[in-house]
Amino acid sequence: MKIFVCVKHVPDTAANVKIVDGNSFDDSVKFVVNPYDEYAIEEAIQIKEDTGGEVIVVTLGIPQATASIRLALAMGADRGIHIKTDELIVDTMTTVAALKKAIEQDGGADLILTGKQSVDCESMQTHYYLAQALGLPIATDVVDLVIEKDQAIVQSDLGNSEVAIMELDLPCVIAATKGLNEPRLPKLPNIMKAKKKPIKEIALEELIQEKPVHRTSVVSLEAAPEKGQAILFEGSAVDVVEKLVEVFKEKAFI
Secondary structure: EEEEEEEEEEOOOOOOOOOOOOOOOOOOOEEEHHHHHHHHHHHHHHHHHOOOOEEEEEEOOOOOHHHHHHHHHHHOEEEEEEEEEEOOOHHHHHHHHHHHHHHHHHHOOOHHHHHOOOOOOOOHHHHHHHHHHOOOEEEEEEEEEEEEOOOEEEEEEEOOOOEEEEEEOOOEEEEOOOOOOOOOOOHHHHHHHOOOOEEEEEEEEHHHOOOOOOOOOOOOOOOOOOOOOOOOOOOHHHHHHHHHHHHHHHOOOO
């Protein structure tokens, strides 16, 4: 089975993210593999370990995004494809067009895995548009996946402790989420081996000469505001309401 995993190189949102001039990140900002994509990588490797085959990791990103591919290779993926661009943020339709072309040029896929969303833009669009572009069925928020012959049997998290069970014909697109598995931590020998695994580099401009019409664009980048402190009111209900009204007036809410 030939499995493609689409990953994204994103700022580590668990750390302090500093924005420069409203359009770039400070050099101190650490980038990591999109956390949801780690579930996709792990699942692909487990399928390969059970049934054999090949796992190819593909990403569209800045030159430093090679680090995210290397992590996936250290986890157990076989090779990588890096679609290189100097653009920090690429719109969804261009991303989809590039991923589609890269997968097709490589001979196509039996299964495509992604994370359900990225933690930076959180648009939750790429996997849907990719499936549409390739004419493939898709399941998202997947917390359980079983491959049986020419089908993928999945459980998708609907929230409120409810799941949907679906059967999809292969090839298909699966968008992973927390609960599907527990991503492994690469061991040192595998990290060293990953340095010798092949990564094919393709310039975005070579892959798609004419970019799709942008449906979204980034106006500016802003750091998330710091959380304010909670205010605790004491006294009777009437006293609390009066104090609350005064706060609203001070904040110009009313």
